[in-house]
Amino acid sequence: MSMLEAATAVRELTLAQAIREALAEEMRRDPRVFILGEDIAEAGHPFKVLSGLVEEFGAKRVLDTPISEAGFTGIAVGAAMTGMRPVIDIMFGDFIGLTMDQMVNQAAKIHYMSGGKWKAPLVMRTTLGATRRSAAQHSQSLHAWFCHIPGLKVVMPSTPYDAKGLLKSAIRDENPVVFFEDKMMYRLKGPVPDEEYTIPLGVADIKREGSDVTIIATSSMVQVALGAATLLEESGISAEVVDPRTLWPLDEKTLIESAKKTSRVIVVDEGYGRYGVTAELASVIQEGAFFDLEAPVKRMGAMHVPIPFSPPLEDVTVPTEQTVADAARALCGAS
Amino acid sequence: MTTAVNPSKPDSRTGADLYLHMYRRMLMIRLFEEQVNDLYTRALMPGLAHLYIGEEAVAVGVCEALRTDDYITSTHRGHGHCLAKGASVDLMFAELLGKEVGYCKGKGGSMHIADPATGNLGANAIVGGSTGIATGAAFSAQRLGTGQVAVCFFGEGALGQGVLYEVMNMAALWKLPVVYVCENNMYNEYTHFSETTAGDILARGPAFGVPSEAVDGQDVRAVYDVAKKLVERARAGDGPSLLLVNTYRYHGHHVGDVSREYYRSKQEEQQWKTERDPIRIMGDWLVSQGLADRAALDKLHGEVKAEIDHGVQFALAAPYPSPDKVDQDVYA
Ligand SMILES: Cc1ncc(C[n+]2csc(CCOP(=O)(O)OP(=O)(O)O)c2C)c(N)n1
Numbered sequence A: 001m002s003m004l005e006a007a008t009a010v011r012e013l014t015l016a017q018a019i020r021e022a023l024a025e026e027m028r029r030d031p032r033v034f035i036l037g038e039d040i041a042e043a044g045h046p047f048k049v050l051s052g053l054v055e056e057f058g059a060k061r062v063l064d065t066p067i068s069e070a071g072f073t074g075i076a077v078g079a080a081m082t083g084m085r086p087v088i089d090i091m092f093g094d095f096i097g098l099t100m101d102q103m104v105n106q107a108a109k110i111h112y113m114s115g116g117k118w119k120a121p122l123v124m125r126t127t128l129g130a131t132r133r134s135a136a137q138h139s140q141s142l143h144a145w146f147c148h149i150p151g152l153k154v155v156m157p158s159t160p161y162d163a164k165g166l167l168k169s170a171i172r173d174e175n176p177v178v179f180f181e182d183k184m185m186y187r188l189k190g191p192v193p194d195e196e197y198t199i200p201l202g203v204a205d206i207k208r209e210g211s212d213v214t215i216i217a218t219s220s221m222v223q224v225a226l227g228a229a230t231l232l233e234e235s236g237i238s239a240e241v242v243d244p245r246t247l248w249p250l251d252e253k254t255l256i257e258s259a260k261k262t263s264r265v266i267v268v269d270e271g272y273g274r275y276g277v278t279a280e281l282a283s284v285i286q287e288g289a290f291f292d293l294e295a296p297v298k299r300m301g302a303m304h305v306p307i308p309f310s311p312p313l314e315d316v317t318v319p320t321e322q323t324v325a326d327a328a329r330a331l332c333g334a335s
Numbered sequence B: 001m002t003t004a005v006n007p008s009k010p011d012s013r014t015g016a017d018l019y020l021h022m023y024r025r026m027l028m029i030r031l032f033e034e035q036v037n038d039l040y041t042r043a044l045m046p047g048l049a050h051l052y053i054g055e056e057a058v059a060v061g062v063c064e065a066l067r068t069d070d071y072i073t074s075t076h077r078g079h080g081h082c083l084a085k086g087a088s089v090d091l092m093f094a095e096l097l098g099k100e101v102g103y104c105k106g107k108g109g110s111m112h113i114a115d116p117a118t119g120n121l122g123a124n125a126i127v128g129g130s131t132g133i134a135t136g137a138a139f140s141a142q143r144l145g146t147g148q149v150a151v152c153f154f155g156e157g158a159l160g161q162g163v164l165y166e167v168m169n170m171a172a173l174w175k176l177p178v179v180y181v182c183e184n185n186m187y188n189e190y191t192h193f194s195e196t197t198a199g200d201i202l203a204r205g206p207a208f209g210v211p212s213e214a215v216d217g218q219d220v221r222a223v224y225d226v227a228k229k230l231v232e233r234a235r236a237g238d239g240p241s242l243l244l245v246n247t248y249r250y251h252g253h254h255v256g257d258v259s260r261e262y263y264r265s266k267q268e269e270q271q272w273k274t275e276r277d278p279i280r281i282m283g284d285w286l287v288s289q290g291l292a293d294r295a296a297l298d299k300l301h302g303e304v305k306a307e308i309d310h311g312v313q314f315a316l317a318a319p320y321p322s323p324d325k326v327d328q329d330v331y332a
Helices: A003-008 A015-029 A053-057 A069-081 A093-107 A143-147 A160-172 A220-234 A252-262 A277-292 A321-331 B015-041 B056-063 B079-084 B089-096 B131-144 B156-160 B162-173 B201-207 B220-235 B266-275 B278-288 B294-317
Strands: A012-014 A033-037 A062-064 A085-090 A123-128 A153-155 A177-182 A189-191 A205-208 A213-217 A239-243 A246-248 A265-272 A298-302 B071-073 B150-155 B178-184 B212-216 B241-246
Touching (some): A012 A015, A012 A160, A033 A069, A053 A062, A069 A093, A093 A123, A093 A143, A123 A160, A143 A177, A143 A265, A160 A189, A205 A220, A213 A220, A213 A321, A220 A321, A239 A252, A252 A265, B015 B056, B015 B079, B015 B220, B015 B278, B056 B079, B056 B178, B071 B131, B079 B089, B131 B162, B156 B178, B162 B178, B178 B201, B178 B220, B201 B212, B220 B241, B278 B294
Parallel strands (some): A033 A062, A033 A085, A085 A123, A153 A177, A213 A239, A265 A298, B150 B178, B178 B241
8 A cells, every 4th residue: 555545544553454345345245255163253353353234134144054064165266166256264273284175176176177268256255363272183284285276276365455445356256265364463553445345366465665675474364574674774775565465366577576676685474484375475476586596595483383372482482573674784794 | 200191092991990980080080180170270280271161072983992092183172082092191280280290291281281291292282283194194104004093172153264175085095094083062162163154064074085973072981982983994094083062161261251141041051950861861871770879979989079179289399490491392
């Protein structure tokens, strides 16, 4: 969002409110849109993201499901193929394992396998992010799994503004889209204009301009990167923070241009590094900006361990403002 | 360092001894969970806490019918199962607070207590996630000829998971020694089970040829009797069974779930607490049978309370793991 937009948009919403508003607007616009998930009707979702929707749209469009992730994901695929616009809610990103066959072998492939005759326009909303002391089965950031699959799109908003505009585009998209929300960020506030808008999938956003180092950050890590940029400013290092916003489609051009401009790049993503998102992004940078780089691309992500419960253990598994800033200083030869 | 494990040995306990023991175990779970509630609300316990208060007779009645080496799998609401199977209060609290001496070195926390010494294959934070594990343990017991039985505890919410029916089918085909214990506390998270569960729960077992029974989960003696029958059936090689235990959780889905009026009434909660409390029911029965008097029960209460208090102090005083332990235990 430009500075001008930010200045005129006085209204502040939380990320959760922005998501709810996007859903409500799309449900008003298109009667085919409906939501499936656990404890989403009267309860409004355990994170209260969906409160008020059943009151406005009724129990035929906001459906409480049994705890049957594979089943209701499959129903969404079939409904999407036959004229509906399902949005499914997978409470914790850790539960996507249960949905994998439906997403990977069914939703992702039907368009291609049918020679373009069927399509599955559905949205799966789910969460990522650690540090909630929720242990190994409620803390993972597994978005890379979906990025690996042709036929799926993957969206990773980092602000209320982006979340709203991207979710509206995801719902209107003709393909299966997986939309990851950082559960630690639901209460994050940010400007969201009153007027309707959408943000196209596949357009990165420069969250902060800088000249010495580029920090490419996704979802939960964008705020961390911005915090790190502030710390770096104190050390006289000017950091640019680039948010791809969607991992597929990927706006390679904006990432490469920033890399060429600063010549030093850190990629930060809360998923696992090995065979993960940071590996892909680092590869995009080195292929596109190799001769402009002063240093190898630095990758930062979750430590390669199941997320532990105990706070002093969990805290060292994810990048922080401090560790990102330290890495940037080292990259700039200033440590 | 650890308090003595008091393994369940049904064969060695009979009559009054057994009943008093079951009463004590239920009380221990109740007081343990009250402390968890307290620690959590005082911000001394990180993460999530799903309390078992109200459901004590289920875990105790079932586990009392098991040998120490019999297996259990547990759930996100698992403290009661672990304690009933013989877990140490000290090490449980230590794990809940993320301390190094805890059952899982602080790596698991409330939803993942595991303890091979008491046959506890692990609590599980994925609904239905342990149904395969329990059935696989029963497979091992059968193949290795150990005579062990596996009990799979799960909430009625797990009836929504397809894997349950896949493993139940195989358990029936292969006559595996597993008892599926469905704890129906009437609510998934914030949704009444009738809104998510079609038809008759008890009819699901017989569809696979798995004998199924229902029991009043507030009556520990009734739970024990039927569990004993089903466990012995499994041990004798006659295959799996399904036990539907009707019960109620007094507190919220987790400690943070305090405003519950939108999904259940205060009156309903009050009614269960005053009329259907498993500990009161058992206490009254013990007194009415002359197996204990009020003074004896009070004394027991004091003893259990002291054990719980000791556990809390032990856990609070215990050190956290050092951060360099974080990448240990990833691989065997
Ligand atoms: C596969 C999966 N889906 C959703 C959840 C989130 N969740 C945790 S507990 C719960 C409700 C479980 O209800 P039930 O099995 O009846 O157990 P109870 O909490 O009532 O003891 C849900 C939906 C989960 N942990 N795992």
